[in-house]
Each structure stands twice: as structure tokens, then as C-alpha cells.
Amino acid sequence: AQKVTQAQTEISVVEKEDVTLDCVYETRDTTYYLFWYKQPPSGELVFLIRRNSFDEQNEISGRYSWNFQKSTSSFNFTITASQVVDSAVYFCALSGRAFTGANSKLTFGKGITLSVRP
Amino acid sequence: DAGVTQSPTHLIKTRGQHVTLRCSPISGHKSVSWYQQVLGQGPQFIFQYYEKEERGRGNFPDRFSARQFPNYSSELNVNALLLGDSALYLCASSTMFQVEEAFFGQGTRLTVV
Numbered sequence: 001a002q003k004v005t006q007a008q009t010e011i012s013v014v015e016k017e018d019v020t021l022d023c024v025y026e027t028r029d030t031t032y033y034l035f036w037y038k039q040p041p042s043g044e045l046v047f048l049i050r051r052n053s054f055d056e057q058n059e060i061s062g063r064y065s066w067n068f069q070k071s072t073s074s075f076n077f078t079i080t081a082s083q084v085v086d087s088a089v090y091f092c093a094l095s096g097r098a099f100t101g102a103n104s105k106l107t108f109g110k111g112i113t114l115s116v117r118p
Numbered sequence: 119d120a121g122v123t124q125s126p127t128h129l130i131k132t133r134g135q136h137v138t139l140r141c142s143p144i145s146g147h148k149s150v151s152w153y154q155q156v157l158g159q160g161p162q163f164i165f166q167y168y169e170k171e172e173r174g175r176g177n178f179p180d181r182f183s184a185r186q187f188p189n190y191s192s193e194l195n196v197n198a199l200l201l202g203d204s205a206l207y208l209c210a211s212s213t214m215f216q217v218e219e220a221f222f223g224q225g226t227r228l229t230v231v
Contacts, residue, residue: 045210105163
């Protein structure tokens with residue numbers, strides 16, 4: 001069974017602070033994908049990043065960076081110099097390699113509500 | 119290009135009624151998945167359809183059903199609505215059978231009273 005744990009439920013920071021959102025996952029698949037999505041109040045899930053299990057390189061995209069550590073089954077997300085527009089719910093998700101369709105679903109964590117105050 | 123479109127955006131139904139939610143995937147996408155997101159929780163997988171066939175089903179009762187049409191649009195049907203079915207229903211479309219790149223619609227917010 002696949003599981004994603006986002007232990008932090010709510011985080012509040014002041015604008016320009018750095019913030020790290022934690023994600024720990026469990027899977028028996030040797031090939032899998034990890035995702036982060038942002039959900040603003042409008043409800044739509046906005047894709048931020050996908051990482052496959054064979055690529056442990058950290059990635060940076062503007063103010064966003066991701067740290068994938070297979071040894072600790074973690075895929076953490078850092079926002080540098082946070083802005084008010086970063087306020088949203090952030091979800092980490094996991095998908096197995098779907099050869100038969102059994103693992104084609106996304107398994108989501110419960111989400112982290114990030115509030116960035118001016 | 120239009121993104122994933124879902125209709126209606128909001129819906130209020132009474133317990134015991136039936137509801138049909140609709141999703142149009144991004145042009146060229148052949149896979150559609152449905153998720154239920156209860157307030158304060160992450161989305162839960164309901165169904166995946168690819169090339170008009172069901173390819174995956176989550177842990178939901180038989181009151182939930184879906185289908186995919188030749189144009190790859192999809193419907194999610196829920197019978198005998200319960201208060202607990204109140205949620206945001208999200209549709210995701212992707213190009214392939216797998217979910218490497220799934221794009222979500224804005225969802226249908228269903229309230230059962």
C-alpha cells in the first residue's frame with residue numbers, strides 16, 4: 001500500500017521568510033513518482049513538480065526548491081523568500097508505475113495550509 | 119488551449135438523490151481520473167478511465183460509477199446521496215495511461231443536505 005504523510009498541518013510565516021514543507025512517503029514499488037501540488041482557494045490543483053524515483057537530484061525553480069532523499073523516503077519542498085501569493089494548501093502525492101493499472105492513481109497527503117502574512 | 123473543464127461548479131442536492139458530474143479533458147488527453155476531496159483532507163482516488171475503459175477504482179461504494187465517452191469526456195454518477203458525499207470532486211486528465219503529468223480541473227463542489 002502507498003502512503004504519504006504530511007505531518008505539518010498549518011504553517012504561518014511572515015513575508016520574506018523561508019519555509020520548508022515536509023513530505024514522507026511509503027511504497028513497495030521500486031519505480032514511482034512524487035509530486036507537489038498547490039491548491040489555492042479556487043480549488044484547482046496546480047502542478048508544481050514531478051520527480052521519479054531514479055532521479056535524486058535536487059531541483060530549484062525560482063524561489064522553489066525540492067529535496068528528494070530516497071534513504072529517508074522524504075521529498076521536502078522549500079519556498080525561499082515567501083510571498084503572500086504563496087498562501088495556499090500544498091499537497092505531496094505519490095504514484096506507482098502503472099503497468100497494469102493497479103497503481104495509476106495518485107495518493108495524496110492531507111495537505112499543509114501555508115499562510116504568508118505581509 | 120482550454121484546460122480541464124468541469125461542470126457544474128457548485129451543486130446542492132438532497133439526501134437520497136442522484137447526481138451527475140461532468141469533465142472535459144484537455145484536448146489530446148485520453149485518460150481521465152476522478153478524485154473526492156473532503157474538507158480538510160487530501161484528494162482520494164475514485165476512478166481512472168483510459169480509452170473509454172475503467173483502469174482503476176478506489177475504495178468507494180457501488181453508489182459511485184463513471185464512464186468515458188468517445189470524445190474522452192467523462193461523467194461521474196453518485197446514487198442515493200449521503201451527507202458524507204459532500205465534497206469537492208476533482209477531475210484530472212493526462213496524455214497517457216500513467217499519471218506522470220495529470221492536470222486538474224477546478225472541481226465541482228457538491229453539498230448534500
